[in-house]
Amino acid sequence: MSDPKPKFYTSWFCPFAQRVWIALLEKGIDFEYIEVDPYKKTPEWLSVSPRGLVPVLVHQGKSVYESSICIEYIDEEWPENPILPKAPYQRAYERIWADHIAKKIIPPFYAMLLKKETELQENAKKEMLEQLLVLTKAMDPTGPYFAGSQVGLVDIMLAPFAIRFFILKHYRGFQVPSGDESPFARFNKWYIAIKERDSTGKTSASDEEYIGIYKRYTDDTGQSLVATAIRQGTALP
């Protein structure tokens, strides 16, 4: 039985799932949106998502999970409007910087919110800015997107977190320096371009909704695997 329309299992507040949502929209794929509560680890949910996490794509009865793997699957299954370039080195370059986001930018993002001690929050801010600067220097000089004039994997992997930076400002006073002379000028140019894209707007909730949902990280009641990992100082799931 042919099942051309993929099912996208997601939670409205999840930045990892937002990445896949953005990719589906950028590719113009017709899909079914299914909102789930990933904290309810029911047997039905675990049969769709073995790790119990969002995002999951189910296509032709088979599950794909992990946001970057979902994006690469989408890109390969529906080749129009490519997200990854064709040349092997350019593909590796996108994956390298997506990996940098995962290992160097996401952890301080969460640490800044979850850590109770001011010193640790300040360390996270410092780390975040350092690693954002490293990423900024790897960007195509003209842009506006990471690799140039087309949106690609790295843009999609970073966008949901960048649009949540205002939450870091609200709770922790974190800000990326602005100004044309700032070393972050290129990053700010990227951010403006990404924020303006339809796919970003359509997949984002309101500022108030985000501020509300992230409160539980800052008052240490967050129960997600991400929150637990940050508290324990272990790798993110």
Add this chain to the structure above:
Amino acid sequence: MASDKPSLYTAWHSPFGWRAWISLLEKGVEFDYHETDPYEKSPEWFKISPRGLAPCIRHKGKSVYESTICMEYIDEAWPCTPRLLPEDPYDRAYVRMWTDHVNKKIIPHIFGMIVHQTATEQEKSKQDALDGIAAYLEAMRDGGPYFLGQNFSMADIALGTFGSIFFCMEHYRGFKVPNEAKFVKFHDWIQTIVARKSWQTVLPPREQVLEDWRPYAEGVAQTELAKAAKQGKTP
């Protein structure tokens, strides 16, 4: 002039490095091997590998690093057989998901059981590693002898590099993959893998492997790897 012949910068003792090394050997690619100590943070090393990571492949004037990214790069830059990822998009996602599983749910516990110094922590790491291995074996497709069945892939390399030195975890921590029930498949699989010419080329002698892991097992290694491993984070 940027060369078409790749250079592999790696450390002889690193199972992460073996992933890239084995991939090049499997493809029959001619390459230059550069023995590297990634903990020697020299400016020259950062010019070759901007994040200071090994393995690193230099090819046509560009650097590719992170072992999993190296394997995909090698498969795409030299798309001859054996393909390290299959053609079908879902099968490619399957290989990537289970490679990711090896990286997140098995390898950190292999390191964990060695670097943790208390019996309680070691036993937990051993159990977690076995849980991760059991899931991998359950995901293995029928037909064998490889993860995908008849076809060798990146998923075999991802676990098979570490799997080939489990004797070291047994030596220091009494870690054994049982030879029964849900673990039975492991032993046929690893024997087939290790018999491949590429594995035979990269695997150092047993005694050298044991010596290399001793400082970690005895809690005296000061490397970033040791620190990261203690936190359950591995490159």
